Amino acid sequence: MPRxxxxxxxxxxxxxxxxxxxxxxxxxxxxxxxxxxxxxxxxTGLKLVDSKATSTGVMLQTYETTGRPAFATVPPLE
Known part of the structure; x- marks a missing residue:
């Protein structure tokens, strides 16, 4: 079986x-x-460019790379 x-x-x-x-x-x-x-x-940063669902619930998702991700801090919820 091919991989x-x-x-x-x-x-x-x-x-x-x-x-x-x-x-x-x-x-x-x-x-x-x-x-x-x-x-x-x-x-690696990713951008979702396509997404489809099959009748059995399998998601087919295509992501493009966007380079190294930028990290940020999120303030705590009050």
Missing amino acids: HGSLSLIQTLVKADLVDEFRLLVFPVVLGTGKRLFGDIVP
């Missing part, structure tokens, strides 16, 4: 700044264990 992605390949490409777009399929299940997809990679 469309690999955790180590994704992490290597993101670290080398060679990724322009992510296409994610999000399935409506919670398994509770496993490796984190974006666990040890360089923080």
